[in-house]
Amino acid sequence: MSTLKVYPLSNYSFATKEAQVDEDPSVVARLQRLESDYAQYGMRRTVEGVMVVHEHGHPHVLLLQIANAFFKLPGDYLKPQESNEEGLKMRMHEKLGPESAGDAAMNGSELPGPEDWQVGEAIGQYFRPNFESFMYPYMPAHITKPKEIKTWYLMQMPERQVLTVPKNMKLVALPLFELYDNAVRYGPQLASLPALLSRIKFEYAQ
Amino acid sequence: MSTLKVYPLSNYSFATKEAQVDEDPSVVARLQRLESDYAQYGMRRTVEGVMVVHEHGHPHVLLLQIANAFFKLPGDYLKPQESNEEGLKMRMHEKLGPESAGDAAMNGSELPGPEDWQVGEAIGQYFRPNFESFMYPYMPAHITKPKEIKTWYLMQMPERQVLTVPKNMKLVALPLFELYDNAVRYGPQLASLPALLSRIKFEYAQ
Numbered sequence: 001m002s003t004l005k006v007y008p009l010s011n012y013s014f015a016t017k018e019a020q021v022d023e024d025p026s027v028v029a030r031l032q033r034l035e036s037d038y039a040q041y042g043m044r045r046t047v048e049g050v051m052v053v054h055e056h057g058h059p060h061v062l063l064l065q066i067a068n069a070f071f072k073l074p075g076d077y078l079k080p081q082e083s084n085e086e087g088l089k090m091r092m093h094e095k096l097g098p099e100s101a102g103d104a105a106m107n108g109s110e111l112p113g114p115e116d117w118q119v120g121e122a123i124g125q126y127f128r129p130n131f132e133s134f135m136y137p138y139m140p141a142h143i144t145k146p147k148e149i150k151t152w153y154l155m156q157m158p159e160r161q162v163l164t165v166p167k168n169m170k171l172v173a174l175p176l177f178e179l180y181d182n183a184v185r186y187g188p189q190l191a192s193l194p195a196l197l198s199r200i201k202f203e204y205a206q
Numbered sequence: 207m208s209t210l211k212v213y214p215l216s217n218y219s220f221a222t223k224e225a226q227v228d229e230d231p232s233v234v235a236r237l238q239r240l241e242s243d244y245a246q247y248g249m250r251r252t253v254e255g256v257m258v259v260h261e262h263g264h265p266h267v268l269l270l271q272i273a274n275a276f277f278k279l280p281g282d283y284l285k286p287q288e289s290n291e292e293g294l295k296m297r298m299h300e301k302l303g304p305e306s307a308g309d310a311a312m313n314g315s316e317l318p319g320p321e322d323w324q325v326g327e328a329i330g331q332y333f334r335p336n337f338e339s340f341m342y343p344y345m346p347a348h349i350t351k352p353k354e355i356k357t358w359y360l361m362q363m364p365e366r367q368v369l370t371v372p373k374n375m376k377l378v379a380l381p382l383f384e385l386y387d388n389a390v391r392y393g394p395q396l397a398s399l400p401a402l403l404s405r406i407k408f409e410y411a412q
Contacts, residue, residue, distance in 0.1 A: 001328055058347035122207055125404040137404035138382045141264035151405075176344040181394040188387040192401035198331040198343035199357075 002121060004154060005203045009053045009060060009173050011160045017099035019168035027133060035131045038147055041080040046150040047088040048075030050123060050193065051157055053173055057204050060173035061193055064095070067168070071190060073152065088153055089114040096163045096171070112161075120154035124196040126189055135189065154200065208327060210360060211409045215259045215266060215379050217366045223305035225374035233339060241337045244353055247286040252356040253294040254281030256329060256399065257363055259379055263410050266379035267399055270301070273374070277396060279358065294359055295320040302369045302377070318367075326360035330402040332395055341395065360406065 024030035037044060050073060051062040063071040074095040078087040093114035126135040128148035139146060165171045176194040183191040230236035243250060256279060257268040269277040280301040284293040299320035332341040334354035345352060371377045382400040389397040 056347055059344060122405050124401055136383070136386060137401040138265060138386070140383060141262055141381070175347070177342070177346060180342060180344070181389060183387060183389070192398060195330055195343040195398035195401055199328050 001199055001201050002154075003201045003203055004052060004120065004156065005205050006052050006054045006059060007157060007159055007205050009055050012053065012157075013162050014171060015098070015162055015164040016167045017164045018166065020095070020166040021168070031131050031133070034128075034147060038131070043146060044077050044128075044148040045084065045087075046075065046077040046148060047084050047091065048073035048150065048152050049088055049092050049117070049119070049155045050152050050197070051155045052197070052202070053157065054202065054204050055173070055175070058175055058177070059197065059202055060175045061179065061197075062163075062171055062173055063190070064165070065170040065172050068170070071172070071174070071186060073190075077148070084151060084153075085119045086114075088119050089117040092117040092155070096165065098162065098164050116158075118156035118158075120156050122151050123154050123200075124152045124192065126150045137192065152196070154197075159205070207405055207407050208360075209407045209409055210258060210326065210362065211411050212258045212260045212265060213363060213365055213411050215261050218259065218363075219366075219368050220377060221304070221368055221370040222373045223370045224372065226301070226372040227374070237337050237339070240334075240353060244337070249352060250283050250334075250354040251290065251293075252281065252283040252354060253290050253297065254279035254356065254358050255294055255298050255323070255325070255361045256358050256403070257361045258403070258408070259363065260408070260410050261379070261381070264381055264383070265403065265408055266381050267385065267403075268369075268377055268379055269396070270371075271376040271378050274376070277378070277380070277392060279396075283354070290357060290359075291325045292320075294325050295323040298323040298361070302371065304368065304370050322364075324362035324364075326362050328357050329360050329406075330358045330398065332356045343398065358402070360403075365411070 024033055034044060052059050053062065054060060064074055065071050074092055075088060076091045098111045124137065126137055127139050127146045128135045129140045129143040129146055131147055135150065163171060179186055179191055180194040181191065230239055240250060258265050259268065260266060270280055271277050280298055281294060282297045304317045330343065332343055333345050333352045334341045335346045335349040335352055337353055341356065369377060385392055385397055386400040387397065
């Protein structure tokens with residue numbers, strides 16, 4: 001079984017940066033882009049990072065909340081030539097890394113970059129069989145060519161970190177007991193996170 | 207990512223053996239035994255095996271159906287000194303192995319034993335914090351001593367096998383699409399199986 005060292009939520013601090021607007025203004029537009037990208041590049045690969053922290057020894061997952069409404073794991077789809085691991089480091093940096101190297105350089109300090117994100121093992125996958133919203137944790141029968149595979153990776157968080165959140169989003173720490181068996185509120189994908197993490201042995205550090 | 211070779215359901219045949227009656231006649235009796243065992247031996251360890259087969263390239267999980275009603279994975283709790291792996295082999299043999307060596311010995315053939323079950327990696331765990339029915343895929347906050355930990359192991363099925371089922375049970379192959387997001391029918395534990403299997407790469411053999 002795998003072990004993951006997790007630190008208290010209070011070890012992390014939060015800053016804000018410029019809003020990051022979704023490149024697609026609607027679900028329909030997103031599915032159209034998926035379809036045209038598929039025609040050009042083939043199956044889309046999406047990677048997302050599962051950051052675990054604890055409060056009083058209970059694991060929490062860090063999720064982005066968009067427009068005070070829906071929740072998502074940080075990450076995005078990859079360019080055709082990117083590897084899952086390097087691509088995920090880039091996406092985590094874009095979403096939650098510091099805004100620019102300018103201020104830090106003036107202070108003589110060095111800001112963390114994409115290479116500072118530590119990608120751990122894959123804990124789950126969701127497959128998109130058609131150019132539709134539904135995704136499943138398996139390839140549906142009679143589907144040979146999925147349109148998208150999304151892979152969730154466990155992140156090894158550093159002991160302390162500043163997470164810089166786009167100002168149109170919030171970063172929230174949801175306890176596993178809130179997500180578990182709660183597909184009604186979080187959807188079946190995020191509600192499956194507690195089960196996917198159940199085989200991981202957490203070491204609660206201070 | 208892990209790979210698992212899976213064979214068609216039609217590769218497996220089914221026989222029946224004597225009924226196996228639960229040692230506890232009710233849920234209350236079961237929880238009482240758990241409590242008295244806990245006082246004597248400490249935390250209970252339960253192990254169950256996840257057997258995956260396929261039909262037309264879609265994964266199915268083999269589940270025992272008891273009394274034409276509820277479903278469960280084959281397995282049981284362990285004696286205090288048993289290891290998870292050896293204990294699971296014994297339980298799989300007790301539940302689904304051939305009834306006795308007598309007939310086979312007369313035929314000069316050798317019947318499979320506990321050692322013929324191949325135990326793979328752990329894919330999930332459920333924790334019982336109190337002497338109550340509820341189990342969770344995490345240790346609830348403020349619980350330091352769980353009363354039971356149940357671990358699910360992926361089984362590497364042989365290419366062909368006779369599975370001998372107690373006559374008060376049925377062995378059914380449920381497709382992942384039937385279990386997924388279906389806690390209403392199968393409970394949140396079994397409904398989590400598709401997500402737990404999503405990171406496994408299945409190789410569909412014939």
